[in-house]
Amino acid sequence: MRLNISSRSIAILLSILVATVLTALMFVAPTLPLQQGVLAAGITIAACFLLLYLMFEALIFREINNIYEGLEHIKRKEFRRMSNKFLFRPEPLKRMRDEILDMAQRKQQEIDELRRLQELRREFLADVSHELKTPIFAAQGFVHTVLDEEEEDGMDAFTRKKFLQKAATSLDALDALVQDLVTISQLEKGVLRMRRQSFDLALLVRDIFEQLELKAARRQVRLELNCFDGAPTQPVLVLADRNRIRQVLINLIDNAIKYGREQGHVQVCLQRTGKSIRVSVQDDGSGIPKQHQNRIFERFYRVDKSRTRESREAGGSGLGLAISKHIVEAHKSTIRVHSELGAGTTLEFKLPRPKEKAVVE
Numbered sequence: 001m002r003l004n005i006s007s008r009s010i011a012i013l014l015s016i017l018v019a020t021v022l023t024a025l026m027f028v029a030p031t032l033p034l035q036q037g038v039l040a041a042g043i044t045i046a047a048c049f050l051l052l053y054l055m056f057e058a059l060i061f062r063e064i065n066n067i068y069e070g071l072e073h074i075k076r077k078e079f080r081r082m083s084n085k086f087l088f089r090p091e092p093l094k095r096m097r098d099e100i101l102d103m104a105q106r107k108q109q110e111i112d113e114l115r116r117l118q119e120l121r122r123e124f125l126a127d128v129s130h131e132l133k134t135p136i137f138a139a140q141g142f143v144h145t146v147l148d149e150e151e152e153d154g155m156d157a158f159t160r161k162k163f164l165q166k167a168a169t170s171l172d173a174l175d176a177l178v179q180d181l182v183t184i185s186q187l188e189k190g191v192l193r194m195r196r197q198s199f200d201l202a203l204l205v206r207d208i209f210e211q212l213e214l215k216a217a218r219r220q221v222r223l224e225l226n227c228f229d230g231a232p233t234q235p236v237l238v239l240a241d242r243n244r245i246r247q248v249l250i251n252l253i254d255n256a257i258k259y260g261r262e263q264g265h266v267q268v269c270l271q272r273t274g275k276s277i278r279v280s281v282q283d284d285g286s287g288i289p290k291q292h293q294n295r296i297f298e299r300f301y302r303v304d305k306s307r308t309r310e311s312r313e314a315g316g317s318g319l320g321l322a323i324s325k326h327i328v329e330a331h332k333s334t335i336r337v338h339s340e341l342g343a344g345t346t347l348e349f350k351l352p353r354p355k356e357k358a359v360v361e
Contacts, residue, residue: 018048018051021051024044025040025041025044128299132174132177135170135171135173135174136170138166138170139171139174142163142166142170143163146160146163146164180319180323181319184299184323187326188326190330192330194244194330195241196240197241198239198354199237199238200235200237201237201238201270201277201351202225202234202270204245204246204249205225205249205268205270206225207246208249208250208253209223209253211250212253212257215254215257216257216266219260219262219263220262221257221260221263221264222264223253223257224265224267224268236277237354238277238353239351239352239354240351240352241327245327245331247324248328248349249279251320251321253266255283255321256281256283259286259345261283261285261344264283265284266282266284267282267283268282269282272353273350276350276352277350277351277352278348279349279351280347280348281347282345282346283345283346284344285344285345287342288339293339296337297321297325297335299319300319328349331351332352333350334349335347336348336349
């Protein structure tokens, strides 16, 4: 049974014992012969040493153990591992110092990470407010122009309709941006579930090529599909959410067209790797600098700031790659970027293949 005695009580008790032993020696030693006096002094010194050691053990070491218990209570798994690491070291104060320094280093890393996240949050709020402001102000300007001209009765029906169509376009862009924000929020929270089905990925890529054909033609970009067996007409079956993968491929191919070289080509490759299909989208543009490659999947992040307005006018929300990253991760995969300046950029990820008896949707 463990006695719950305070450290102060133990210190007082041991001090009384030490004082009693020393007092007894002072009174007894003069009456003893020399040899017995020396023996009594030796026994007294040993007893005092033992009592002082118990005092340190009870006071300092006990408090150290209380500190360890508190640390384990705060972060049980981490500090249990740390305590086991230093368990058999004989210097408890040094052991405690090492653990506290280790804890301080970890806490500093957490603080640095929180500061980084805080900075990203500020950037995100600034970017999203700017992205929302642009279509709102555009629609507001067109609508107010129509209203002002209506009061003066000086705008014909054709001009009025033209201004209202521009306002509607701005509001459509605003709606798309809000929908993208909702989508990425749901993906980050894991609320949006992937509806996996077996489908022909090569056929999906060809459909996307047809959808983006006019945009590619404006930049004279050639779209190419290469399959692992060299036969683009053969089905390439994957097991994934078809609509979400379609969204990913549209984002990647659209970016490749937009940032690739004019009169160049964009290549989509489908390659079998074990039980998966590797999907890669390659352009022949100027490439992405190393310092930007880890950030291109952040929300509203653009490598070329001078093209932000052009991208926005073309319908880009700045969320395409961020959404694509979360969709691919929801399929237990990762988007990887390979890029060199002047040598183009390749974005790739993997999708699982269905079992042999799966039905093509």
